[in-house]
Amino acid sequence: MTPSHQHTPHHGERGQAEILDLDAEVLAEHTASITAWLPLKSEPRRIVDLGCGTGAGTFALLERFPDAHVTAVDTSAGHLQLLREKACARGTERRVRTVQADLDSDSWPDLGTPDLVWASASMHHMADPDRALTGVRELLAPGGLFAIVELAGFPRFLPPGAPESRPGLEERAHAATDSFHAEHVPHRGADWGPMLTAAGFTVEGERTVTVTIEGGRSEAVGRYAYGSLQRVRGAAAPALSPEDLAALDELLDISSPTSLLRREDLAVRTERTVWAARRA
Structure with a gap:
């Protein structure tokens, strides 16, 4: 899903891949609704998935457009290998080409002439979005x-x-990562509409979807919460109080009776915004 996926320091590629897979599983319904909403003039035959990660968007697009071929692009050889393995398991390997490339480089490899370019959670990682x-x-x-x-x-x-011992801990942990994200992913949360217009696109649609997925609907929510807050801890730890850090570590201790994995009150709450733009 992203070219680098570096949300927090010291987080291995295997852990990143696991989070991307959980993200794909938990948000699959919402991803499908976005692919169905796209203001297309005809069904795309050639699609490029920029910053494809382990393939959440790639496989959603293959399912939505059964005659399409997807070129999946990412910097990570490991993520692309996982994507190829999934394509083989699903019988779609002939409809997928993987390309390892750094999208921040001066020149991109030949990616064909796609009818649709998809970039999910990847543009905010670009060093030079313009x-x-x-x-x-x-x-x-x-x-x-x-x-x-x-x-x-x-x-x-x-x-x-x-948690009961430190109410509001999650918000404080996220606030503690603000300076890290401001430095490393300054375009996170950006409004892409004006940037698309400035780059010579006509924005044909913008949609914000509120996502709320109760933990009871999917056991993956607990694992998604656990992996996500593990990553947050890496960036937040230096700025958290000792009490908050101890409470966070207790949530991340799988042997603790109060571990995230044992909680029944978890939910995924976020918003997803999609911009659909055509060459002006």
């Missing part, structure tokens, strides 16, 4: 569509009064 937008505009076939999908920050999982 250059990346120009690259997409030059890539697209005439009349082609560019879809940017972004989460409004990190999902929230705990109810406001939790």
Whole structure:
């Protein structure tokens, strides 16, 4: 889903891949609704998934457009290998090409002339978003569509009064990561509409979807919360009080009776915004 996925320091690629897979599983229904909403003039045959991660968008697009072929692009060889394995398991390997590329480089590899470019949770990682937008505009076939999908920050999982020992801990942990994210992912939460217009696109649709998924609906929610807050801890730890850090560690201790994995009051709460733009 992103070119680098570096939300927090010292987080291994395997852990990133696991979070991406959980993200895909938990948000699958919402991803499908976005692919169905896209203001397309005809069904795309050639699709590029920029910053594809382990394939959440790739497989949603293959399912939505059964005659399409997807070129999946990411910097991570490990993520692309996982994507290829999934394609083989699903019998869609002939409809997927993987390309390892750094989208922040001066020149992109040949990605064909796609009818649709999809970028989910990847544009905010670009070091130079304006250059990346120009690259997409030059890539697209005439009349082609560019879809940017972004989460409004990190999902929230705990109810406001939790944990009982330190109510409001989750919000304080996220606040403690603000300076890290301001430095490393300054475009997170950006409004892509004006940037798309400036890059020579016409924005044809913008939609914000409020996401609320109760933990009871999917056991993956607990694992998603656990992996996500593990990542938050890496960036938040230096700025958290000792009491908050201890409470966070207790939530992340799988042997603790109050572990996140044992809670029954978790939910995924976030917003997803999608911008659909055409070459002007």
